[in-house]
Amino acid sequence: MNPHALPDLDAFWMPFTANRQFKAQPRLLVAAEGMHYTSHDGRQILDGVAGLWCVNAGHGRRPIVEAVQRQIAELDYAPTFNMGHPLPFEFARRLVEHTPGDLNHVFFTNSGSESVDTALKIALAYHRARGEGQRTRFIGRERGYHGVGFGGISVGGIASNRKYFGNLLSGIDHLPHTLLPENRFSRGLPEHGLQLADELERIVALHDASNIAAVIVEPVAGSAGVILPPKGYLQRLRQLCDKHGILLIFDEVITGFGRLGAPFAAQYFDVQPDMITSAKGLTNGCVPMGAVFVREHIHDAFMHGPEGLIELFHGYTYSGHPLACAAGLAALDIYQEEGLFTRAASLASPWEEALHALKSLPHVVDIRNLGLIGAVELAPKPGAAVTRAFEVFQRCYERGVLVRVTGDTLAFSPPLIIESGHIDQLFTTLRDVLQEMA
Numbered sequence: 001m002n003p004h005a006l007p008d009l010d011a012f013w014m015p016f017t018a019n020r021q022f023k024a025q026p027r028l029l030v031a032a033e034g035m036h037y038t039s040h041d042g043r044q045i046l047d048g049v050a051g052l053w054c055v056n057a058g059h060g061r062r063p064i065v066e067a068v069q070r071q072i073a074e075l076d077y078a079p080t081f082n083m084g085h086p087l088p089f090e091f092a093r094r095l096v097e098h099t100p101g102d103l104n105h106v107f108f109t110n111s112g113s114e115s116v117d118t119a120l121k122i123a124l125a126y127h128r129a130r131g132e133g134q135r136t137r138f139i140g141r142e143r144g145y146h147g148v149g150f151g152g153i154s155v156g157g158i159a160s161n162r163k164y165f166g167n168l169l170s171g172i173d174h175l176p177h178t179l180l181p182e183n184r185f186s187r188g189l190p191e192h193g194l195q196l197a198d199e200l201e202r203i204v205a206l207h208d209a210s211n212i213a214a215v216i217v218e219p220v221a222g223s224a225g226v227i228l229p230p231k232g233y234l235q236r237l238r239q240l241c242d243k244h245g246i247l248l249i250f251d252e253v254i255t256g257f258g259r260l261g262a263p264f265a266a267q268y269f270d271v272q273p274d275m276i277t278s279a280k281g282l283t284n285g286c287v288p289m290g291a292v293f294v295r296e297h298i299h300d301a302f303m304h305g306p307e308g309l310i311e312l313f314h315g316y317t318y319s320g321h322p323l324a325c326a327a328g329l330a331a332l333d334i335y336q337e338e339g340l341f342t343r344a345a346s347l348a349s350p351w352e353e354a355l356h357a358l359k360s361l362p363h364v365v366d367i368r369n370l371g372l373i374g375a376v377e378l379a380p381k382p383g384a385a386v387t388r389a390f391e392v393f394q395r396c397y398e399r400g401v402l403v404r405v406t407g408d409t410l411a412f413s414p415p416l417i418i419e420s421g422h423i424d425q426l427f428t429t430l431r432d433v434l435q436e437m438a
């Protein structure tokens, strides 16, 4: 695209965006390579958020580009309903080499939202298949983000994503979130708040365990401003779910594929969930795809009855799409060859240092980090919540750095190929901007 030439912006109704504000002052990205975007006005922008937490191996990776090019020329589309083509079988087989424990079966979707809906439906149908069809309730968490399907917003806990959309799913309770003032400026996992997991007992006492299908949580919450689990919290949730026969679903749409320094957060925390929902890094963000990983006994519970009968009445036209599988297989090769599943572990400590060095800057009220995730929370402007962080985002962009803003929090989740020079540039730019706004 010719720098400076902007298309007509009117027809595209942009997602999760203040459309009128954006269209008055647009920021368009027109190319990407490695750690950088090129903006429509021809500037290099350091990508501090891996697109939207998805481009884990960096942009424009040739092996992925070429795999997709080859694939579209060879087999552009083939159904996976009652037909098949080799790629999703191959991709699923390769993926389960990296999942924890016996999460050995993969249901393909096209997004994180679809992965969440799929996992919730599998949970219900699994209990029913075992003769416990009364287990229909779900437990999510305040401030949780599980995408935007009706299932996802129902178990999710972000008020603005729920309040416009009517009654949602019924039969849902929420655990309390774990963002506690006494944990401010914790480095890595916070000390306080383990007891918040015991709220599950209160909910179980209210409804009886025999009515509860599953608990769904993000091991580390991203969209609501990076919320970490207190030490021991996820282990405790696992114990309680085991005690009550409740399935535990980890929504790893952002933590999957190396973000914390292990393939999945489940491995990082050494907690075995019953299902993992994923998307984003699954294909390095370049072709839409999601996946639900399911434990052996859950999958096997469906494999009964007449062999000619469909075991799960669920799926998408594009489940296991050839282009997505080709992209995913090539991304997986890169993750393995370049050690990207564990690279975040080796960068976690300089990343933490660089982030926490911002502690005394104007307006900073909290800093949180884990793996290659970071957040700097700002004091809201009196009477104008969220505007300060948004201004920081705009000023960083003008200075060639892309960050993410969610409420009054700035979030960082760079491609896992980030080098120390980029970490310096990211946080020096942020420092300059915050000082300028003092």
Ligand code: PXG
Pocket: 052, 053, 110, 111, 112, 113, 114, 116, 145, 146, 147, 148, 218, 222, 223, 224, 251, 252, 253, 254, 279, 280, 404, 406
């Ligand atoms: N679960 C989790 C944990 C997510 O983070 C989804 C589900 C939904 O995925 P899809 O592919 O349907 O968008 C997500 C998505 C942000 C941000 O700013 C995060 C997401 C999406 C857009 C922005 O933090 N996460």
